[in-house]
Amino acid sequence: MATVNPNMISIEHVTKNFGDFKALDGVDLHVRKGEFLVLLGASGCGKSTLLNLIAGFERPSSGRVVVNGRPVTDVDPHCGMVFQQYALFPWMTVLDNVAFGLKMKGMAAKARRAAAMRYVEMVGLKDFASAYPKALSGGMRQRVSIARVLANDPDVILLDEPFAALDAMTRQVLQEELLQIYEKSGKTIVFITHSIDEALMLSTRMIIMGARPGRVVCDIDNDLPLPRDAAVQLSPRFNELKSAIWNTVQAEVMKSLGTPAGH
Template sequence: MISIEGVSKSFGDFKALDRVDMKVAKGEFLVLLGASGCGKSTLLNLITGFEKPSTGRIVVNGREVKDIDPHCGMVFQQYALFPWLTVAENVAFGLKMKGIGAAERRATAQRYIEMVGLKDFANAYPKALSGGMRQRVSIARVLANDPDVILLDEPFAALDAMTRQVLQEELVQIYEKSGKTIVFITHSIDEALMLSTRMVIMSARPGRVACDIVNDLPHPRNADVQLSARFNELKTQIWSTVQAEVMRSMESRAPH
């Protein structure tokens, strides 16, 4: 579904990514992990076409990404909802832009609003919702547009621990139902293990692929998976790699 081929990205003299090669299969849930500043968000922006590679190319579902790609749906840490639209209107907004009729828009929006557990809030405005509920609306809006790929940039980072765990479980269920290809950024190893089918650990700046790990924890998956011996084995393996890259990152920024 996604092919990243020899991609580097520089901003002036600052090199964010260096010769990244990566393939993401259809239906995979890939989580990107790594120290702050290792280029994870830059890579997502390249996949969706917000930025262009300095070298190399990115192909999504057979099409080289040359501009903002409507076949990729993005969920940000901040909810980016229209405050003057209801939940249903926010979820249906992309469908309206595509020229889809009102009845079909309403039916599609309602289906995804129910999928994220907000059936009773379809006519509410964002100001009446909690942070976790707003993020569910953002996810429903992306799903309603039926993109080939869903990209999520630390979508749960601003939420409290309990809400975060609830939304992690809901996202796993949505993934299991929809079979979408998902790329998700997080700094949390526990979150990566809970969500992913595969994890890529990025190196310290400039970002490269430091480690690529298949997550073989069984599905269907919920928070109880954290009690398994395999969860702790994978966590230890990932932590040793992440820790080494964080130390490299700190050393590279230290004054000499």
């Protein structure tokens, strides 16, 4: 009887060089279907490079990346990417931005507008469906970016510090909304952040990346109960996990700066 591979993403012995610079060194990482994986680590540790390899924007120097059983050899349509910089079409309305991928797939106009509207409503922007990006706040634009990715129904959603440019209150609202979307959709998510609080709020599992060249130094299951909201930060377990993660991240930051830990 055939066995089903539980891994949605497999990163196998991956090294990535940019000329003489080694960004990643022998990374092995498996992400199970339906996980919300957060990548943490110092600047320059290869988090974004790893995300770009999964998406197919970059190719490994050695090793391979597999998404849902398919080796990644080019930009992978089965992965949807949400960037920090929104990347919306300014001449399109919210609804048309969300429907764009469906149009490229050849879906009929009526069907794609109906499908897009479902995701516009899911991210709380029904009243702004006819608005243009310039009329939206940063948080609203990022909701459109997330809705556009969801509408394309990818196997994997990749998010590269999507809330970093937002104010603290908007960031918290979008974190809670993203968790609700994750729980409803069951999608596999890989999310980059520099914030330990954000990682603990969102993840089911956290990977701490080491100082360059990038490698996995710590793999932590997040056992904080779901569903979560901001109140989870008051729990003793939250602070216990945060302290342990901070100690590891701090040690790697010190290595990247060439400073002994504790100095």
